[in-house]
Amino acid sequence: MSNQVIIADEVTFEQVFSLAQQLRLKDQVRLIARLAPKVEWMIEEVESATQVLTRKPLRGLLADRGPAPSVEEIDEVQHEMWATFGQE
Secondary structure (H helix, E strand, O other): OOOOOOOHHHOOHHHHHHHHHHOOHHHHHHHHHHHHHHHHHHHHHHHHHHHHHOOOOOOOOOHHHOOOOOHHHHHHHHHHHHHOOOOO
């Protein structure tokens, strides 16, 4: 077996697949066993990146709760709360 170095840009999937099919069954299993952890890692990376990208935006998250209170309504409630503060 030669340890020939091939530049990655020159190797096609078809070439690798053709060579893999020529391996003995035992060696095909070894090849899969070596590639499986890397493939699993790559899948996890893609899934985690996808989860980050598909995160629901916060804007409009409470839209089903109705309209937001106006500035005047907030001021009125604050005034009511602070009016009795310290009297109890």
